[in-house]
Amino acid sequence: MKAAAPQQILTADQMRASEQRLIDQGETVESLMERAGAGAADWVWRLSAGRPVTVLCGSGNNGGDGYVIARLLEQRGVAVSVVAPMGPKTDAAVTARKRWAGTPVDFASGEVFVDCLFGTGLARPLSDDLLAKLTQLSDAHALSVAIDLPSGVDSDTGECLNDELPHYALTVALGAWKRAHWLMPACAAMGSRHLFDIGVGAVENAVQLTQRPCLSAPARDAHKYSRGLVTIIGGEMPGAAILAAKAAQHAGAGYVKLLAPHSHPDLPADIVLDENEDMSPALDDKRLGALLIGPGLGRSEKARQKLRQALASSAPLVLDADALTLLSPDMLGDGAAAHLATPHEGELASLCEAFGISANGKLEEARALHEATGLTVLAKGSDNILVGSSGIRFFPPTSPWLSTAGTGDVLAGIAASRVASGCTPFLAAQQAVQIHAEAARIAGPVFSASDLVDALPRAYAAFL
Numbered sequence: 001m002k003a004a005a006p007q008q009i010l011t012a013d014q015m016r017a018s019e020q021r022l023i024d025q026g027e028t029v030e031s032l033m034e035r036a037g038a039g040a041a042d043w044v045w046r047l048s049a050g051r052p053v054t055v056l057c058g059s060g061n062n063g064g065d066g067y068v069i070a071r072l073l074e075q076r077g078v079a080v081s082v083v084a085p086m087g088p089k090t091d092a093a094v095t096a097r098k099r100w101a102g103t104p105v106d107f108a109s110g111e112v113f114v115d116c117l118f119g120t121g122l123a124r125p126l127s128d129d130l131l132a133k134l135t136q137l138s139d140a141h142a143l144s145v146a147i148d149l150p151s152g153v154d155s156d157t158g159e160c161l162n163d164e165l166p167h168y169a170l171t172v173a174l175g176a177w178k179r180a181h182w183l184m185p186a187c188a189a190m191g192s193r194h195l196f197d198i199g200v201g202a203v204e205n206a207v208q209l210t211q212r213p214c215l216s217a218p219a220r221d222a223h224k225y226s227r228g229l230v231t232i233i234g235g236e237m238p239g240a241a242i243l244a245a246k247a248a249q250h251a252g253a254g255y256v257k258l259l260a261p262h263s264h265p266d267l268p269a270d271i272v273l274d275e276n277e278d279m280s281p282a283l284d285d286k287r288l289g290a291l292l293i294g295p296g297l298g299r300s301e302k303a304r305q306k307l308r309q310a311l312a313s314s315a316p317l318v319l320d321a322d323a324l325t326l327l328s329p330d331m332l333g334d335g336a337a338a339h340l341a342t343p344h345e346g347e348l349a350s351l352c353e354a355f356g357i358s359a360n361g362k363l364e365e366a367r368a369l370h371e372a373t374g375l376t377v378l379a380k381g382s383d384n385i386l387v388g389s390s391g392i393r394f395f396p397p398t399s400p401w402l403s404t405a406g407t408g409d410v411l412a413g414i415a416a417s418r419v420a421s422g423c424t425p426f427l428a429a430q431q432a433v434q435i436h437a438e439a440a441r442i443a444g445p446v447f448s449a450s451d452l453v454d455a456l457p458r459a460y461a462a463f464l
């Protein structure tokens with residue numbers, strides 16, 4: 001096994017297998033629980049700053065962590081109450097319960113509430129009684145902390161199995177990130193998230209959290225074509241394609257060309273307009289680094305023909321917006337692996353329908369679409385999921401202010417620019433999400449898609 005890999009994101013099964021590997025190497029569940037509980041207790045200690053703490057313990061090992069936390073906080077002089085609606089059932093939890101000297105209470109109120117009801121072992125929605133206990137305790141405290149995961153959250157899908165689960169100020173992930181820590185809707189209620197390492201090694205085929213991109217300045221001998229030519233196929237609504245073209249100009253490519261039937265007053269002078277009705281010369285240009293099709297394309301028969309023609313060219317494509325609505329299985333050939341699709345939730349659903357895919361949830365839909373088509377799929381939205389032949393990547397949360405018209409066109413333009421700069425679609429998508437997110441951070445609140453474009457040079461500079 002390789003060294004610890006803090007960026008990996010595990011399923012509950014992968015986590016259990018990792019725990020077993022550690023046990024095979026001489027650890028015990030009790031020793032792992034002590035280590036995990038001590039790490040979690042440190043976080044609670046920092047947050048509580050000496051104020052009283054209430055710990056809710058379930059019957060499994062998440063509850064076991066809770067007894068360890070209670071014991072260690074009491075040793076530091078903190079006033080701790082434990083609420084335990086079910087007794088401990090696993091051997092390690094029974095041991096942890098025995099080592100804590102106190103007596104559980106029915107209810108407590110105070111400053112800090114620690115949820116150790118369920119972690120990765122949650123198998124079904126909380127019963128009404130347990131949900132009431134959890135929410136009443138959370139409401140009766142100023143701050144709530146989730147240990148490993150908030151109770152009621154599906155570790156592998158990020159689904160909330162109950163309505164109206166509490167919000168947390170802090171979530172301490174134990175041993176490794178779980179998928180729910182990065183997926184909506186669960187991650188939105190977790191507050192600040194921290195990982196406490198207990199020595200879990202690298203797991204094969206695990207989802208990875210995307211690394212911070214490392215961009216470079218052009219070479220000394222660079223020229224516009226060596227930096228990359230992006231061609232954007234326009235359509236019925238010129239604004240979206242122009243927005244994507246402007247974004248592409250600020251994400252690395254040296255030359256941005258727009259194929260559109262006529263000019264537009266908003267078209268900047270430094271974007272080359274190709275008004276030729278016949279797209280063939282532009283598509284056959286050997287210097288073409290990436291083609292973007294979809295923003296503002298429209299859904300007419302003419303738009304469909306343009307999409308067919310683009311897919312028949314040898315250039316790598318970024319497929320977005322209307323191109324995703326028009327895409328059908330007969331259009332995709334062997335070259336699909338060179339292309340990136342960037343669907344939002346609705347487009348992902350319609351693609352799944354078009355390709356006869358029935359899958360549950362965004363991750364499974366994106367994975368099934370990649371497997372059925374060979375496309376690299378960036379399922380974008382308030383969480384981003386990337387699936388390609390190199391695996392699956394999740395992303396840190398992005399600004400909620402991105403929920404405004406045109407930001408998808410900007411993302412597609414950045415992605416096409418990164419492909420034209422020489423990145424694989426998989427890498428281009430990772431960089432695009434993060435450049436886009438950084439631009440949103442720089443733009444601050446209530447920005448427009450144009451403001452986002454204006455922030456791109458500074459966002460790019462942040463990764464140089």
Ligand SMILES: NC(=O)C1=CN([C@@H]2O[C@H](COP(=O)(O)OP(=O)(O)OC[C@H]3O[C@@H](n4cnc5c(N)ncnc54)[C@H](O)[C@@H]3O)[C@@H](O)[C@H]2O)[C@@H](O)CC1
Nearest residue numbers: 019032033036060061062118119120121122123124125148
């Ligand atoms: N995997 C590891 O390496 C480690 C895991 N630890 C902790 O152990 C946790 C996982 O422990 P477990 O696998 O025991 O799982 P949990 O403690 O999450 O709970 C599982 C128990 O709850 C029951 N259960 C599931 N859903 C229920 C529901 N809705 N209502 C009532 N009962 C329900 C199950 O039948 C089982 O008895 C982790 O989240 C973490 O907190 C740590 O102690 C140390 C290391």
Ligand SMILES: [K+]
Nearest residue numbers: 115118147149
């Ligand atoms: K928990």
